[in-house]
Each structure stands twice: as structure tokens, then as C-alpha cells.
Amino acid sequence: MNFDNFIYCLSFVAPLVIGIIIFVLRGNLKLSAALSIISVSIAIFSTYKIWQKISQEGLKYLQPHKLFYIDGFSILMQFMVEFVSIFVILFSLKEISKLYSHRNDKFHAYFSILMFSLGFMNLAFSLDNLFFLYIPFELSSIFVVYLISFNLDKNSLRAGFIYLLMVNVGILFSLLGIVLINYHTGTEVTISNISQSITFLNKNMALLCAAFFIIGFFTKAGLLPFHLWLPPAYAEAPSAITVFLAGAVTKMGFYGLVRTVTVFAFNMEEVKILVLLLSSLSIFLGAILAFNQKDIKKLIAYCSISEMGFIASALILDSYTAKFAGLFHLFNHTLMKGALFFAAGALIYLYGSRKIEEIRAFHPKAPAIMITFFIGALAVGGMPPFSSFLSSLSIIFALVDEKFVGVAFIMSLSGLISLLALLRSVISIFWLREENHTANNNVSLPVILVICALFFSIVLIALGIYPEFLHNLFHRATLAIININH
């Protein structure tokens, strides 16, 4: 192995190795968090080196050892989960030490599992062979269940169980899809040859494979009708882990979707229509179901389902604009959910409840959190000047361009419903006062929690004003997707 290849492998090797070290050392909270940050920093450095190589030399992809396939899309996904992980670690530092102090003997396991999950995700983003890719893909999902159930109460254990069962059974369908293609082509299916491989399939078999992949990756992404695991898992997990679920774990589903289903959709209109139907269902029902939630995290979770429908409907279209907008919205979704869930986490940290009515009773006085909530809510509604305005609008234009006006209409309407649902809760929490209740603001909010929440909001505004900053990254990721489709 030459030095360059060693650097590239660090993106997944560092989190996995340091995850083992954290587990073996059984150190305290700060040591475990410090080691985790070091490992994520190494991973970011490694991803940056790959990005540098690809962008400077104008390569379409890197294939070290023929086992790996790293293109612009892999790099975008890696950067996204790595940056999310950094903030998840920082937020966890304060959150779990206060709210999960009964598990203080397992803090090392918390960070260790987080690193394993990140390592397996990065490995999945780098592999070429779909069979090999499936293994870390599934492992990264399995490990997260420990984090969802970290509280070890009945609700969190039940949420973890549903998650584990649904996601595991769901992604077994994608394994069936891989087996079917492999059987009919007689060769190993890889990301680089999947577009040629599916030409060997007759139409019915191709549709069956695509259906299997859709079931598998929609379940992983938490899209309707396979979303049942998502609201309880988001609600019961520690808030930092909810951000990890929304910003990294569900994104794995989109990674799988882009690598397989979009290739089928490029060749078969039926697949595109099926995905658009299911996405529209997610977009609309997600927003409707959000409206009556009394739990702040479940409210954001349902809005998230709706938002993810936007992404799926954009990524499945053929045009460059649609795919670019889909990827941009994928990134914006991470930012929006980061801002909203970190803000919700800060409120839970202060008042110890997820119920909107109970939080409201405390008369919260946390201006930074209030601002973050407002920004997050407006961004979910696709309002300017936030970056989600650009991505949502581009998706709507792309849908209209390809004559899917109905989906564009549902998307606009649902964005508005989500916005109303979120604004209603924000106004109710921060502005509506009840005579009978007395304010209780004795608990102070740690600066790090505010920084985590504000950072995502600031990036949402910054990218809305100056989107060119990440243009090259999204451009190369879009070209990478188009490259495997042809």
C-alpha cells in the first residue's frame, strides 16, 4: 500500500481504530470525547486529501486497490457525516453528562459506538462492490441502536427495537436486489458497472430489483410507508444522536438510493414514477402528521420525513439541475435538522421535557435558542434568505420542467404546512404566556450547546447568501451521479 492510499483509508480506519481504543481504555467522558474528536479530525483530513486529489487532477473517481470507488458524491457524503459527528460529540459532552448521568459507566461505549458507526459509514461510502458495501452499510445501522436506547428506559428500548427490526429487515430487501442482479449478469455488481449490469435484466426482473432497492433504501432513509421506526427513534434518542440520525444515518439511505435506484430510473420511467409517488406521500403525510404533535422532537421528525421526500423526488429525476438541487437540499436538510434538533436538545437540557406544553410552562428565556428555532422553521418552509430556499425552488423548477407539476404543487403546499406547524410551536413555546405559571429559568445553558445550535443556523444563512462557496463540491457530486447513470 502506498502512502497516498494509506491516507485515503484513514477516513474509515481512524474512527474504527480509535473506536476500539476508546472502548478498551474505558476512559472518562472528556477523554472519550477528545479521542473521538481526534479520530473525526483525521477522517476529515483524509477526506480532504481525496477531494484535493480528485479536484486538482480533474479525476472522475479514485479506485485505490480496485476494491474502492471514491467519487465526488462519496466525498460529499463523507464530509457531511464527519462534520455532523464533530458537533454531535461536542453536544454530547454536556448533554449526556447531565441528562444521562445514570449511564456514566458507559460513556466510553457511547463514543466508541459513535465512532464505529462513523467508520462503517465512511467505509460504505468508499467501496465499489455492492456486496462488500452492504456489510458496513448494515453494520453502521445496527450499531446506532445502542445510541438510540442509551437511556435504557422502556420507551427508548422499544424505539431501539423497532428501529433495529425495521431497518434490518428493510435493508435485507436491498441485499435481495443485489443477489438478483448478480444472478442474472453472472458478474459481481459494482457501483462502476451497475448501469451496464442492469441492461442484462429483462424488464420485469429489473422492476423487481428496483422495487427491492426502493424498499431497502426507503426504510433506511425513513420515508413513507417504511417510516415507522423514525419518529420514536428520533424522539427517544439523546438529542445529539437525533442529529446524527437525521444528518448521517438516514443519509445512508439516500446514498444507496442514488447508487442503485437512480440508475434504474434513468432507464425505466416506471421506477421514476413509483419513487415520485412514494416521495409525494412522504412529503404530504409527513407535513400533515407533524401538525398535531405534542412532542417537540416528534414534530421535527415528521417535518424531516416530509423534507426527505423533497430530496428523493429530486434525486430520481434525470436533469443536472434536479440532481444538483437534490444534493444541495440533502446538505440543507442536515443543516436544518441540526439547528432544530440541537435547539430542541437545549430546551430539553434546560427543562427536562420534550412536551411542548410542559416546556412552554417554564416560560423559556433562551434568545439564542429561540433564534435558532425560528431560523430552522423558516428554512424548513423554504424561505429566503436561507439556503433551503434555493434548493427547494430549484427542485420545484426541475419537477415542473419534467412535467411533474402535481408533485411540485404538493411540495410547495407541504413546505407551507411544515412551516406553520413549526412556527405554531415556536410561538407557543417562546411567546404565549399563561397567567398561572411562574417562570423557572434557574438552569443556565452551556455555551457549547448554544454554539452547536447556532453554527448550523449561521451556515444556513451563509449558504443562502453565498452558495458558490460549496458549488464545486456539489457540482462534482452531481457529475459523479450522472457518470454512474450512463
Add this chain to the structure above:
Amino acid sequence: MEVIYIIFLFFTFVAGESRSLKFASYSLIPQGLLIFLSLIIAGYINNHPNFYIIAVVDLLVRALLMPASLIILLRVRFQREEKPAIIHPLSIALSIVLLSVGYKFIDTIKIMNFPNTLSFFTAGATAFIYGMFLFLSKRDMIKMIISFFIIENGIHLILLSMLPNMGKAVEFGLTINFIVAVGFFIYITTKFNLLSVRELIKKIKRES
């Protein structure tokens, strides 16, 4: 071979429909043993020596380790199944229809669309579909884990019957995933059962 598959499906049915969770968990042992046996025979008949290693791994994991961990798990909970989503007699009737008609139907599909698969494809696909039925109809945590076992065993047989020459690395990787997943299932269910038992003890103390 046909007899082995029918016995395999019979134990699958017992694991799925037995009200006694202990009995259902024990039924997974012969199911795993029959997977072992069918792989050994298929390896010998079709000259696939890699099946022997996979069969040994299956014997250890699917016939011994995983069912044993489920049986140990049952020590800290009631051994009767929680009420399923559909009434038990109807569930039994549907299971029999699914397993018998499904087996014949899948066999026809296999002959038409997958002529080059090995003989245990039909049993695997039937187990997979039956596992999905259990997954949707059962509410008990242990029964849901058993349905996951059955789905996994079904996929395992489908995979090996369609791609007998697949690399061992992939097969071992998938087995590790299976072990890790079951490990977490058992971890969560154990913690859940312990909490339930503690709550019950508290309730009894309060009442007395």
C-alpha cells in the same frame, strides 16, 4: 432433498406459531441443523466445496449460538407469547396456506425464471415470505426476533442457491452482521425484560 425442505418448513411453522416461546426458540435448532444438512448435501451433489465451510459456520451460528442466546434470554420473562395482531387460529390457518401454497407457487416461479438455482431456493424463498408474514402479524418481542431469524435464514438460502460460487468473504461478512444484529436484539430485549420484571416486583410490593 424435498423431504428435508418440507421438514425445514415444518419447523419454521412451529417456530412461528407455537405459543410457548421456549418451544418456538427450540424449534430454531432443528431448523439450523436442516440448513447445515442441506448445504452439505448440496455441496456434495453440485460439487461446491465452499459449502462445507459455510455449513459448519451455519451449524455453529444458526443452529447453536443464536437459538441458545434466545433460550437464555427467556429466563428473564414470561414464556407465553403476547397477543398477536391476528387471532391465533386464523394465524395458524394463514401460515399453513402460505407455507404449502407458497411453496408450490414459488417452485413454479423458480422453474420459469430462475432455472439455474440450486434446489433449496424454493424453501429459502418460502421461509423468507413466511418470515415477513410473521414480522407483520406478531407483537411479541421474542416472536419478532424469531421472525427476523426466519427471514435471515430464508435470505441465506436464497443467496447460496443463486450464487453458489460467491466469495466466502461476503458470506462471512453477512454472518457477522447477523451475529451483531442478534446480539443487539438480545441486549435490548434483556434490558427491556429486566425493566418489566422490576416494575412488576414494585407493583406487587405496593399492592401487598
